[in-house]
Amino acid sequence: QVQLVESGGGLVQPGGSLRLSCAASGSIFRAYVMGWHRQAPGKQRELVATITSGGSTNYADSVKGRFTISRDDAKNTVYLQMNSLKPEDTAVYYCLLLQRGNNYWGQGTQVTVSS
Numbered sequence: 001q002v003q004l005v006e007s008g009g010g011l012v013q014p015g016g017s018l019r020l021s022c023a024a025s026g027s028i029f030r031a032y033v034m035g036w037h038r039q040a041p042g043k044q045r046e047l048v049a050t051i052t053s054g055g056s057t058n059y060a061d062s063v064k065g066r067f068t069i070s071r072d073d074a075k076n077t078v079y080l081q082m083n084s085l086k087p088e089d090t091a092v093y094y095c096l097l098l099q100r101g102n103n104y105w106g107q108g109t110q111v112t113v114s115s
Contacts (some may be wrong), residue, residue, distance in 0.1 A: 002026040002104040006094045009109030012085055016113070020080040022095030022106055032099035034071055038111075039089035045094070049079075049080060085113045108115040 008020040022037065033109075035050030049059045049069040057069055068081040078095065088111050095106035 002097055002099075002102075004027065004097060004104055004106035006106040006109040007092065008093045009093060009111045011112045011114065013115050014085060014087060014113055016085050017021075017083045018085065018092055020082070020095075020109060020111075022078045022080075024076040024078075024097055024104075028076050028097075029099055030073075032097055034098075036078075036080045036093055037067065037079060037094045038089075038093045040088075040091040040107075043091075044081070046090055046092070051078065052094075082111070087113045089113050 001020050003025045004022055006020060006022045008018060008099050030053060033050055033052050036048040037045050039045040047060055049062055049067055051069045051071050066084045071078045090111060092108040092110050094108045096112050097104045
C-alpha cells in the first residue's frame with residue numbers, strides 16, 4: 001500500500017507564490033510517475049503537472065512558465081513550485097502517484113488565490 005501526504009497549501013494574493021509538497025510512503029518502487037491534479041469548485045479534476053522517474057515533465061498549458069514540478073527520490077517526495085498565481089488557480093490540489101498500473105491519491109490541499 002502507498003500513502004501520500006500533501007502540505008503547503010494556503011491563502012495567497014494574486015501574483016504570489018506557494019510551494020506544495022507530497023511525501024509518499026509504503027511500498028514505493030523506483031519506476032513510478034508522480035504528479036499534481038487540481039479541482040476547482042463546480043469543475044472536473046484536471047491535470048496540473050507530472051514528472052517521471054527519469055525526470056521528464058509535463059504541464060497543463062494553463063500553468064506552463066509559472067509552475068515547476070520536481071522530485072527528491074531519496075525522500076520519495078514531489079514538489080510543485082507555483083509562481084505568479086492567479087485567482088483561477090484556486091482549487092484543491094491532489095498529489096498522484098502511478099506505479100505498476102495503480103493510481104494513488106493524496107487527501108488534497110486547498111490553494112486559494114485572492115486579494
